[in-house]
Amino acid sequence: MIKPDISADVTRTATQWLTRLYAGDPDEDEALQEEFKQWIEASSDHRQAFLKVRALWEDIGMTDAAAATALRLVQPETGRANLPPQARWRWITGAVAASLGCLAILLWIGTHTIETRHYASKVGETRTVTLSDGSKVTLGAGAEIYVKIDGRNRTIDLTRGRALFEVTRQPDSIFKVVSNRAEISVLGTSFTVRRGKHSSTVSVLHGQVSVNGVGQDSGQAQLLGPGERIDLDALTNLGEVASIDANQALDWLTGRLVFDGSPLAEVIHDLNLYRETKVFIADPALEQLRVTTSFRVDQAEQMLEGLTMSHPIRLRRMEDSLLIFAAEPQAANRLP
């Protein structure tokens, strides 16, 4: 609720801030966020108004009206009649443009190779695929990539899991991998990318790669050489460059996972890529619990049992899953 002592103008400005921040325009992110920080810090009323608007924004998602509208919107289109007027015009002009463009496309295909493919590995499975440029990608358990290769650009979207990339060098062609908010660019080398729940980790085996936040300019990129590793979080903040043990760098391909002070949520996220019986953190407060561990995925339950000795957690097996609760009974019974 809006407190009467906060002016309507401040509330309206807070609302405008929220709609700008959730617009999802990466070009504006940095400047916008800096401006927002200044506005929030300028007055306690600003903060108060924004917190109220944000609470409203979050709560909207739990209304029946919102869920019903979401379902209505995702119904498969049955025809052009369902399109709004502007979109219908776009469809008509698009159809005309498409037919005119066919000749150009046919001519263009003659000189370019296009590959758009989707590859995925199953839970617990690893799989190697060779792309049309000769590069090899080894997918770790439960991993998934979308590949787009044309004459100049090679772009891989890692949408889940870990992958080892062995890139064929092509002087005029950048090989780019996108994972969460990280963008990794190389010419020819081998490196691994782990897409975590929110973060990404890049480890280089040979050659040199450039790591950057999606939408950031290349001047902010971090160069990594052989034996180096870096994390990039959801805010595109780059961590410190760390060393990797070359002997252990590919352990995940054989089912050994290593974490050094990582959030429990990231450990469980990776573990579940190897398991049919999923593990869930039932108390979100535990998600950021820092864990250092090294284990074989087929011995994960022994590892989790070990964690109950050293961390304030307990385990509960459900019908088809394993839940992690906070150790104190009251903590487990409160809401997330």
Next chain:
Amino acid sequence: MTPQPIKSSRERFLTELFNNFHDELVLRLQRVYGQGPPDPEDIAQSAFAQMAAMGSHEHIKNPKAFLFKVALNNGRRSAGHVAATRAFLDEVLELEGERTEKISPEHLYESRERLKLLNDAMERLTEKQQEILVRSRLLGETYHEIAAQTGWSIATISRQLTSALTELERAEASALQKPVKRRYRQG
């Protein structure tokens, strides 16, 4: 590890719900997200886990609808720009010691009346406002994606979203004032 036996009626309730509704929930989520990302299976599982973590489920009138809404909210949080914005806001607001962890849809069980009021206000919005609000808030679409889906301009989307939120704020504010007026008249 020695699994603990399922004892309480709460756990039996959850197990039955999981067994009876899991597949249906995943199917519903596949209608929204296809094969992902986010993976419908993952967000369905998270929704069950969050429900399991609640002490009591008596306040939830329709557990299936509740699970679906929790799963939709989980799915939307995983959208890249939404996760980044949430993380940024948490960081900025926590810098001054504000408590933001209560800002989650799941705390709503404490305020069912507020949710009902919000739902009524949502239904009074225009179809256009509802669509923009839901595409942005629940489906995690960027304004550019909404523009591509609907043909509306970015400026229109931004304006309509601000108007919709302002309407919902007004509905809440007027509800807050009503009991005060009633007491005044009675007194």
